Structure formats: C-alpha cells, structure tokens
Amino acid sequence: MSLSHLERLEAESIHILREVLAECDKPVMLYSIGKDSAVMLHLAQKAFFPGKLPFPLLHVDTTWKFREMIAFRDETAKRLGAELLVHTNQDGVAQGITPFGAGSRTYTDIMKTEGLKQALDHYGFDAAFGGARRDEEKSRAKERVFSFRTAEHRWDPKNQRPEPWKLYNTRKKPGESIRVFPLSNWTEMDVWTYIAEQNIPVVPLYFAKPRPVVKRSGAWIMVDDTRLPLEPGEVPQLKTVRFRTLGCYPLTGAVESEADTLDDILSEMRESRSSERQGRLIDHDGAASMEKKKQEGYF
Amino acid sequence: MASALSSFRRDTDPPVASNRKTLLRFITCGSVDDGKSSLIGRVLFESGSVPEDQLATLEADSKKFGTQGAALDYALLVDGLSAEREQGITIDVAYRYFATPKRSFIVADTPGHEQYTRNMATGASTADLAIILVDARKGILPQTRRHSLIVSMVGVKTVIVAVNKMDLVDYSPFVFHAIERAYHDIAKALNIPHVTVIPVSAVAGDNIAAPSTHTPWYHGPSLIDVLETVEVESVTSNAGFALPVQWVNRPDSSFRGYAGLIASGRIAPGDAITVVPSGRSAVIKRIVTYEGDLDHAEAGQSVTLTLDREIDISRGDVISSSRQPITAAKALSARVLWMSAEPLDAQKSYLAKLATTTVSAFVKAPETLLDIETYQEKHVETVGINSIFTTLVTFDRLIAVSPYGDNRDLGSFILIDRLSNEVVALGLVVTVDELARGLPVEAPPVKRLVFSHDPLRRSLLKTASFAITTLLLAALLFAVGPALLAGSVFALAEIVLFFAHERVWATTRAGLPIEKEFISSGEGI
Ligand SMILES: Nc1nc2c(ncn2[C@@H]2O[C@H](COP(=O)(O)OP(=O)(O)OP(=O)(O)O)[C@@H](O)[C@H]2O)c(=O)[nH]1
Numbered sequence: 131m132s133l134s135h136l137e138r139l140e141a142e143s144i145h146i147l148r149e150v151l152a153e154c155d156k157p158v159m160l161y162s163i164g165k166d167s168a169v170m171l172h173l174a175q176k177a178f179f180p181g182k183l184p185f186p187l188l189h190v191d192t193t194w195k196f197r198e199m200i201a202f203r204d205e206t207a208k209r210l211g212a213e214l215l216v217h218t219n220q221d222g223v224a225q226g227i228t229p230f231g232a233g234s235r236t237y238t239d240i241m242k243t244e245g246l247k248q249a250l251d252h253y254g255f256d257a258a259f260g261g262a263r264r265d266e267e268k269s270r271a272k273e274r275v276f277s278f279r280t281a282e283h284r285w286d287p288k289n290q291r292p293e294p295w296k297l298y299n300t301r302k303k304p305g306e307s308i309r310v311f312p313l314s315n316w317t318e319m320d321v322w323t324y325i326a327e328q329n330i331p332v333v334p335l336y337f338a339k340p341r342p343v344v345k346r347s348g349a350w351i352m353v354d355d356t357r358l359p360l361e362p363g364e365v366p367q368l369k370t371v372r373f374r375t376l377g378c379y380p381l382t383g384a385v386e387s388e389a390d391t392l393d394d395i396l397s398e399m400r401e402s403r404s405s406e407r408q409g410r411l412i413d414h415d416g417a418a419s420m421e422k423k424k425q426e427g428y429f
Numbered sequence: 430m431a432s433a434l435s436s437f438r439r440d441t442d443p444p445v446a447s448n449r450k451t452l453l454r455f456i457t458c459g460s461v462d463d464g465k466s467s468l469i470g471r472v473l474f475e476s477g478s479v480p481e482d483q484l485a486t487l488e489a490d491s492k493k494f495g496t497q498g499a500a501l502d503y504a505l506l507v508d509g510l511s512a513e514r515e516q517g518i519t520i521d522v523a524y525r526y527f528a529t530p531k532r533s534f535i536v537a538d539t540p541g542h543e544q545y546t547r548n549m550a551t552g553a554s555t556a557d558l559a560i561i562l563v564d565a566r567k568g569i570l571p572q573t574r575r576h577s578l579i580v581s582m583v584g585v586k587t588v589i590v591a592v593n594k595m596d597l598v599d600y601s602p603f604v605f606h607a608i609e610r611a612y613h614d615i616a617k618a619l620n621i622p623h624v625t626v627i628p629v630s631a632v633a634g635d636n637i638a639a640p641s642t643h644t645p646w647y648h649g650p651s652l653i654d655v656l657e658t659v660e661v662e663s664v665t666s667n668a669g670f671a672l673p674v675q676w677v678n679r680p681d682s683s684f685r686g687y688a689g690l691i692a693s694g695r696i697a698p699g700d701a702i703t704v705v706p707s708g709r710s711a712v713i714k715r716i717v718t719y720e721g722d723l724d725h726a727e728a729g730q731s732v733t734l735t736l737d738r739e740i741d742i743s744r745g746d747v748i749s750s751s752r753q754p755i756t757a758a759k760a761l762s763a764r765v766l767w768m769s770a771e772p773l774d775a776q777k778s779y780l781a782k783l784a785t786t787t788v789s790a791f792v793k794a795p796e797t798l799l800d801i802e803t804y805q806e807k808h809v810e811t812v813g814i815n816s817i818f819t820t821l822v823t824f825d826r827l828i829a830v831s832p833y834g835d836n837r838d839l840g841s842f843i844l845i846d847r848l849s850n851e852v853v854a855l856g857l858v859v860t861v862d863e864l865a866r867g868l869p870v871e872a873p874p875v876k877r878l879v880f881s882h883d884p885l886r887r888s889l890l891k892t893a894s895f896a897i898t899t900l901l902l903a904a905l906l907f908a909v910g911p912a913l914l915a916g917s918v919f920a921l922a923e924i925v926l927f928f929a930h931e932r933v934w935a936t937t938r939a940g941l942p943i944e945k946e947f948i949s950s951g952e953g954i
C-alpha cells in the first residue's frame with residue numbers, strides 16, 4: 131500500500147515540527163486562530179503525542195480580531211492545556227492606530243509586523259512556526275520551509291538557503307531566527323479535506339450564517355462591534371455570509387454563501403473561481419505588497 | 430486553445446476520491462529563457478488552477494512587466510518576486526499546486542541561470558519527474574546538459590523533454606527531430622531510462638493539454654497526458670526497515686518513545702531491531718500514534734516507536750531491522766555538487782547533516798571533475814561553484830549510512846560551513862564499503878614494548894663470551910710481566926672488563942625474543 135497525498139503531507143509536516151523541536155532552543159507556535167493554525171496545531175499534537183505541546187502558542191492581537199475568534203482561541207488553549215501568550219503592540223494602541231482613516235496605511239506594519247517582532251524579541255524565541263501555505267500567494271510560493279530572518283527580522287528572498295530533500299540547515303548566528311512553515315506544501319483544498327477527515331474544530335465564522343454586514347470597496351465587511359465607523363447613510367444589513375480567511379474584522383471580506391457544513395464548504399470550493407485571499411484587503415495595497423511586508427518581518 | 434480547454438477538466442470529483450489520489454512531484458528545468466515559467470503558467474492556466482482575481486492581476490501585470498506585448502505573459506503567474514518580475518528571470522524555485530481528475534501535482538519551477546543552480550538542485554532533489562525545456566531555436570545548451578546531469582544524479586528516472594517555442598521555428602519537424610536525436614544521446618550517456626520528447630509552445634499552447642493542429646507530424650502524447658499517466662518508480666522498495674531517530678519523546682518517566690519518519694521498509698510490534706551505530710538490539714513493543722497504536726507502519730510515515738527494553742538511543746541514531754541492519758561508516762565515497770562561491774578547502778572541517786545526524790566532515794580534494802560537455806572526468810586544480818565530482822568524505826565518528834540508490838534519506842547529505850552557516854554542497858552516497866581509498870580510516874596499529882628479560886640462552890652466551898675474554902686477558906698479562914704484579918693488575922682489569930663486556934652486550938639483541946614481547950594497540954593512542 132502506498133500513502134495517499136494527505137498522508138504524505140501529514141508525515142512531512144510532523145517531520146518538520148519535530149526537526150525544529152530537536153534543533154532549536156526556544157520555539158513558539160504563531161497561533162492566528164484560523165483554519166491553517168487549527169491544522170498546524172492538530173499536527174503538533176500528533177507530532178509530540180503522548181506528550182503535551184512542548185512550546186507555547188503566541189497570538190499577536192491587534193485588538194481588531196472578530197470576537198468569535200478570541201473566544202475560540204481561549205477555548206482551544208483551555209481544551210488542549212496549552213500555554214497561550216497574547217501580545218498587543220501597546221505603543222500602537224497608545225498612538226491610536228486603527229485600521230481606518232489616516233492610520234490605516236501603517237496599521238498592518240505597526241499592529242501586526244511590529245507587534246510580532248516585539249513579542250519574538252521579548253521572549254527570545256529563535257524559531258516560530260507559522261501556518262502559511264505556498265499556494266496562498268505568489269511570494270509565499272517562493273519561500274523555503276525554514277525561512278531565515280536576520281536579527282532585524284528581515285527576509286532576503288534572493289539569498290535563501292538550499293533545502294534539498296528533507297535536510298534543513300537550522301544553524302544561525304546569535305539574534306537570527308527562523309520562521310518555519312510546516313504547511314508549506316498544503317493547498318486550501320487539502321486543509322479543508324483534512325479538517326473534515328480529522329474532525330478538527332474551527333471558528334464558526336467559516337460557516338454561513340446571517341450576519342450584519344456593510345459593503346466596502348466591493349467586499350462585505352461584518353459589523354462585529356460598535357467600533358466600526360459607519361459612513362453617512364450606511365446601514366448594516368443581515369446577509370447569509372461566511373469567511374474563507376480570517377483576520378482583522380474591518381479588513382476581512384465575507385463571501386455570500388449558504389455553505390454551513392464542511393461538505394458544503396468543500397463543494398463550494400470546488401466550484402469557486404476566486405482565490406482565498408481575495409477577501410483580504412491588506413494584500414492589495416501595492417504590487418508585490420506581501421513580499422515587501424515579509425521582507426520587513428511580517429509572517 | 431479553446432479545444433485544449435474543453436478537453437481538460439478541472440478537479441471536480443468528490444473529496445473521498447481526491448484523498449486517495451496519487452501525487453506527482455515534478456520540476457521544470459533547462460537553460461535561461463527557454464520558457465520554463467511560461468510553460469508552468471500555461472499548465473496552471475489550462476488546468477483551471479488560476480482563480481479569476483489572479484487572472485485579472487495577470488492581465489494588469491502583463492501590460493506592466495510582460496515580455497509578450499499585449500498578450501498574457503504566463504511566466505508572471507510563477508515568477509512571484511519583484512526582482513524576478515522586473516528582470517524577467519527566475520531567481521528561486523516557485524512551488525505551485527494543482528490537480529486534475531486523475532492526480533495531484535506539486536510542481537517546482539526552477540531557475541535556468543547558472544548562478545542559481547543550487548536552487549534548481551533544491552527543486553530537483555524531491556522530484557519524481559523532470560520536464561527539461563529546450564528552446565527550438567537554440568537546441569541543446571550547456572545548461573541543458575548540466576541540469577540533465579543533476580536530474581539523473583538525484584535519481585529522477587523519468588524525463589519529458591519539451592522542445593519549446595516551436596511557433597518561432599514554424600513548427601518544423603526537422604528542427605524537432607534533430608533535438609530529439611541529440612537528447613537521446615544525453616539520456617544514454619546519463620542512463621535516464623524513460624524519456625519522452627514533445628514539441629510545444631508555451632505561449633501558443635501547442636501540445637500542452639491536447640494535440641496541436643500545428644504539428645500533424647507528431648503522434649505522441651500531450652504534456653499533460655504524460656503527467657497524468659506516467660508510472661513513477663518507487664525508490665526504496667527493497668531496502669530494510671530504517672528510522673532515523675529525530676527526537677526522543679519522554680513526557681514522563683513511564684514513557685520513552687523514539688520519534689521519526691520511516692526512511693525505508695516496514696515495521697511491526699515484535700520485530701527485532703538493531704540500533705546503528707551502537708549495535709544494541711531490542712524488540713519493537715508499540716508503534717504509537719495520536720490515533721492509537723498501529724499494527725504496522727511503512728516508509729514515509731511519521732511515527733513513535735517504543736522498545737521492550739531500555740537502551741541508550743538518541744537523535745541521530747538509526748533504528749533498523751536486525752535482519753538487514755544499516756551499515757555504519759566513518760568514511761564514504763560521495764557524488765558532490767559544490768554550491769558555494771567559496772572553493773572547497775580540503776583542510777577545513779565542515780559540518781555534514783545526513784538524515785538526523787550532524788557530524789564533522791573532511792572532504793578530500795578530487796583529482797577530477799565531471800565535465801558537463803562530455804560527461805567524462807576532467808583533471809582540475811580547484812573545486813568551484815557548480816562543480817560536480819566524486820570524492821572521499823570522512824567523518825569524526827561512525828554514523829549510519831546507505832548508498833543513495835538504496836535509501837535516499839540515509840544516502841543524502843548537505844555540507845555546512847561552520848562560520849558562515851552557508852550550505853556549501855549537497856552530496857549523495859555512492860559507496861560505503863569501498864572506503865579509505867587514499868585516507869586511513871582507523872589509526873595504524875602501534876607497537877609498544879611491555880616486558881623483556883634475559884632468557885637462559887642469552888645468559889649462557891654472555892658467560893661464554895666473558896670466560897673467553899678473561900682467559901685472553903690473563904694470558905696476555907702473565908706473558909708480559911712477573912706473576913705477583915700480573916695477579917694484582919688482573920684483579921683490577923677484570924672489573925673494568927666486566928663493565929665493558931656488559932655494555933657491548935647491551936647493544937645487541939642476540940638471544941632476546943624481542944618480537945614476542947610487543948603488543949599491538951590501535952584505539953586510544
Ligand atoms: N514565442 C514564444 N516565446 C516564448 C515561448 N515560451 C516562452 N517564451 C518567451 O521566452 C521568454 C522567457 O520565458 P520564461 O518563461 O521567463 O523563461 P524561463 O525558462 O522561465 O527563464 P529563467 O527561469 O529565467 O531561466 C519570455 O519572453 C517568454 O514570453 C514560446 O513557446 N514561444
């Protein structure tokens with residue numbers, strides 16, 4: 131019997147997780163609460179079973195996440211008995227940085243990228259797992275599984291280390307760190323198929339439900355709390371929507387959908403003609419924007 | 430193009446089947462600008478794997494950076510770095526994923542530039558199949574030969590030669606057949622068993638998803654036909670069980686498990702195992718996974734094993750079948766691809782990472798390199814970037830290794846520079862038995878004197894020689910002077926004589942069984 135596609139992917143991810151634990155001093159898992167994080171966390175439980183998770187989870191909280199995400203995050207940490215670290219860039223909060231108006235251009239840089247760097251530096255983590263997949267975006271498609279960052283957290287896409295076979299060179303100089311992507315070779319379809327097959331809990335926002343939304347630059351934005359400033363004449367309406375990707379609520383577009391089960395999601399995806407990240411407003415500002423953010427230290 | 434699209438469906442079958450679908454990993458390679466990225470972009474497009482929003486982006490990007498005028502530049506779907514788009518070249522591997530009703534694919538689009546050969550090798554190392562592109566106008570170039578060599582070196586057995594840009598040579602069968610013949614010579618020289626040569630145009634879409642009307646003289650399959658149907662040989666089918674230990678799992682004192690990815694073979698509880706290099710033996714007790722214990726496991730699975738007794742095992746050790754234990758070696762002959770601008774230094778201690786072990790390694794300077802024009806050995810002075818050669822690599826201790834042909838995970842390694850942390854080379858184990866050509870593996874045996882005393886034979890010899898010397902001295906003295914004087918001189922002279930006689934004997938081994946009193950001692954000196 132030969133292994134199926136998903137079995138091969140699973141074995142590869144577990145191998146990557148264990149390699150980091152064996153070779154790095156202080157690993158951490160970036161937990162962004164989405165479906166990819168859910169799968170990555172599930173794989174980590176498998177990798178270290180019967181032991182518990184041998185590293186903490188880190189959530190960089192911009193204070194603008196969906197409320198259901200935060201509830202799900204705390205529930206998950208409790209269910210698994212995992213250590214959860216939550217970091218918010220307090221300088222950003224003090225400066226009044228929000229995803230709206232004048233501050234919106236620097237919002238991602240300050241609340242996400244800077245917040246992440248602060249947390250990694252503060253705890254001195256030398257390796258951080260992230261749930262990014264190569265099929266998400268064209269510069270991700272170019273990134274190694276073990277992605278090196280300078281002491282300033284910069285990525286040099288033109289000078290990546292060769293990574294033949296399963297041989298990962300984890301050596302680094304003081305201050306340098308590694309971002310590790312165990313799901314590099316998974317596709318969105320693989321992730322959902324695996325979630326269905328393994329019964330992995332995910333945030334309910336992925337399933338269709340009537341939700342209060344407003345239309346902004348062609349995307350349905352959910353009115354998750356009273357902080358969302360409504361434009362004159364703008365009235366939230368109830369629409370049956372779901373999310374393909376989760377981030378900060380004012381920047382994450384919902385799709386109109388009736389898919390409220392995993393089976394529905396899978397068949398909807400097979401019909402879909404648009405990409406997962408289309409709903410992410412931050413990816414669109416400027417060509418090659420993801421690559422630039424990554425060079426600056428974004429995950 | 431319309432016909433191509435209709436003959437090629439998207440992945441729309443139910444999920445259950447898609448789980449069991451086989452996976453093919455392949456790469457595109459070949460010389461600069463032969464059209465590798467354009468071809469992959471085209472394949473993604475035709476397989477319906479490009480979402481609408483990305484197509485809209487592609488249209489805008491093609492106008493901005495495109496090399497095809499107003500038309501779509503499919504290479505921009507894969508060349509994702511801004512430096513690549515600005516220069517119109519590929520710098521590093523792009524990994525892309527797509528599926529057809531028959532298979533899932535992972536494709537690595539690799540760079541053609543010689544400067545980025547290390548990135549091409551990274552992509553090639555995990556490929557089951559390689560598409561080697563040749564520009565119909567240029568024919569086979571040195572980089573075509575170099576990439577073919579690397580592909581065959583890492584064990585790719587199936588090659589598709591895509592003779593591209595047929596639109597620019599008026600779909601000439603003569604041009605195509607000349608390249609086809611020339612490539613068959615390469616395949617023969619490199620022992621590549623399965624080669625299919627296809628005339629294509631990445632830009633016009635000929636013979637990619639369906640047969641093209643531009644090439645009525647070509648009767649072979651389309652590119653995607655081959656990708657969907659080709660059988661891929663598995664490499665480690667008859668190797669014995671081996672699991673390089675990645676990590677020892679000890680959550681509490683009651684559990685001790687050895688975690689790793691099975692490199693080869695199959696294992697079940699009750700199987701006898703030998704740990705390499707220590708040679709200790711035990712029996713498999715459980716195969717532990719999150720889903721529960723397994724009754725067997727096989728190559729490719731990540732598992733945790735427990736044993737029936739406590740033995741010393743740590744990361745880097747290999748748990749292998751007792752019937753077919755992996756060999757342990759301190760030196761081996763390896764095929765090496767040098768990837769650093771810094772030339773090889775035979776005096777320098779590098780780090781070698783092989784499976785889960787990291788050891789100090791010395792690399793002997795090779796006398797010859799493989800010449801990519803002739804695939805023959807050529808004499809050289811220094812080993813520089815992209816050199817390919819076979820040489821002796823020695824480690825500071827015994828490690829478990831296998832020839833690459835038998836076991837990929839235990840037969841491949843990288844060399845790391847200790848100071849810069851750069852990966853300077855990748856290597857494949859050729860032989861582990863035929864060691865030590867030119868370098869001692871073990872320290873030579875040293876002889877050490879432990880014990881020696883005069884045996885009876887030597888005492889008798891000494892007595893005889895002393896008696897003769899004394900008699901001669903006495904005869905001399907009594908012959909020349911009065912008896913009284915001679916007597917007292919004799920008594921004094923005899924003491925001096927005894928000393929001189931003893932010193933003369935001390936210089937000779939006569940009668941001493943010296944050889945037998947030495948012992949041989951290897952280790953520890
Ligand atoms: N007319 C024609 N042009 C082509 C064809 N395939 C590729 N090209 C053009 O050839 C040029 C190089 O194409 P790429 O796909 O970037 O080549 P590459 O092999 O990926 O290049 P590197 O990755 O940098 O080695 C581009 O201008 C393409 O548009 C073809 O079939 N016909």
Ligand SMILES: [Mg+2]
Nearest residue numbers: 465466518519
């Ligand atoms: Mg290219």
